[in-house]
Amino acid sequence: MFERIIHIVRKEFRQMFRDRMMRFLIFLPPIMEMLVFGYAASFDVNSIPTAILDEDKTPASRAFVEEFSSNGYFNFTQYLSSPDQIDSLFDRVDVTVCVYVKKGFERSIGSGTAAEVLIVVDGTDSSNASVVVGYITRIVNSYSEDILLERITKFRGVNPTVPISANRVDLIERTWYNEELKSRNFFIPGIIANILTVVGIMMSAMSIVKEREIGTMEQIIVTPISPLELIIGKMIPLVVIAYIDVCLVTAIGTLWFGVPFKGSFIFLFVAVAFFFAANLSFGLLISTVSATQQQAMMNTFLYTFPAMLFSGFAFPIESMPYAIVLITYANPMRYFIELLRGIFIKGMGPTQLWPSLLGLLLISIIALAVSVARFRKRIA
């Protein structure tokens, strides 16, 4: 039994490395995804194009505007002279934010009444806009607080360097695990899940369907090799590729992009084995419902898109409707994303993450049972 498996493995590798497209598929997607998620795709908001309209033109208004430029998130690209210009700017999507300081700003502050500032934010991209509004609120609040403190000290005649405790609640923010809230750290471990889905499902389904399509499957069936030996032989090379890709992504992610890796490599490899087993079972299942390689590819995408959306890779599962949350429990990628983030960012081990492993194990067993039953029927 062992001998025949080795012969299949050797043949698979031989074909794989002769096929330029295949060589491409092994190394290109991990590197491409790393570049995309490492550099381009990000939830981080900075260099926000901003327009300034200062009608007051006083030291106080200039100091207020200065607050925006000094924190580094806002990029002043336009200086306006009239409020009429605002509409066309937003229509042309030249800016995301416009800070409009009205005449009488300094006077209002000096007289102790409320000064008015209009801030316009482009809400087309809602998540982006809410982050921007958050930044603005913080800037405006701290500016107001400074003015307030100045007044209090003036009234009490206390030295302003001595901290005074006004009646207020102090908020001390401290984010754990991903202190700088970098979306890179959130995305890059997830790339491993994406790559393993492509390698595990598409390549395994296609390698089986290909044999059927070109007619070699029938020739193999008449030889004394058993379907199990054939499948194992075909899967081993994919497992090797999977681990190469895992190492590749982990190395680039940690060494180049500085993503933290706090957990254990051995546990990562164990988790990969569980997830990959589920993927290979799904690939096998797809091979039993696809007549051609093209169909196999289409079916893989049909599975991959929802699997990715409902995995927590980009959108948090907690904010999904309950019905969808239930569906995610059948999605192996969901568990693997949990495992990856747990291992990379939080340094968790099997004691905390065993429920995810169990989820993957159950899915693999069910998928494997169904696909083996279907595979047998298909051959017979």
Next chain:
Amino acid sequence: MNEHAIQTKGLVKRYEAVCAVDGLDLTVQRGEVFGLIGPDGAGKTTTMRMLAGVLRPDGGQALVLGSDVIGNPEQVKEKIGYMSQRFGLYEDLTVAENIDFYADLYLVGRKEREARFKRLMEFSRLGPFLGRLAGKLSGGMKQKLGLACALIHTPDLLLLDEPTNGVDPVSRREFWKILYDLLAEGVTIFISTPYMDEADRCHRVGIMEKGKLLISDTPEGIRKGMKTRIIEIKCANPKKAVALLQKMEGVADVVFFGDKIHISVRSQKPDESSIRKFLEKQDTEPRSVRAITPSLEDVFFELSDRP
């Protein structure tokens, strides 16, 4: 223990509403070339696949080399070689790699493999192309490579499903020469073909239609048992003669054969002289009217009761 290479009793395979093989009783002796002939859709491929153990029958029995292929297909796999209609070669592997791969799957030992390889190269003459990718071979060569792959483990029985389909006449002749060489080595060959002319190269043939075996005998035996007589006519005005003959009583079929006319007569009644007289009367100037040996194609048309 059993002198038959293949023996089936009441073999049945259904595809939904269609009965592809409908109670097939077939016997193939060891050491013969048995040809299964019939039109497309007759059930030849389905029969072949069931005998190779690829397809599971819905009913009946099938003994291949004495063992039951339905109950225990694994037992005979080592002893049969099968070449499907479209033999699947790995086009991205070379000729040598393809042969080696099949040798690997059959676990052919090194020494045996070398000897067998040499012998296969002799009669397939693939030697000069060993390093070439299988995808870059011509149609006839691919066919020979497929045969070499199916023969690497020295099977006792070779199942060939329409191996010469779409192969040019020269390669076809070479292919048959190889088959006779194999026969001399003691291999039993079970071959299917839609070409009736190839049936004459077989020891025995079975004519199949609509899932049933119409007859199974030697080519001569089949011809002898035929009631139809084929009469060949040459005349000066063939177009007119054909129109007339089609209306003549007792004539089953009239076809052009180049400048000649072949008519099938299914009884003794219109004989050569009465046909000649009939045509002379109608001014078609018959030059010769004579009975000829029926081809297997004619036999097929008689048996399947087609016009």
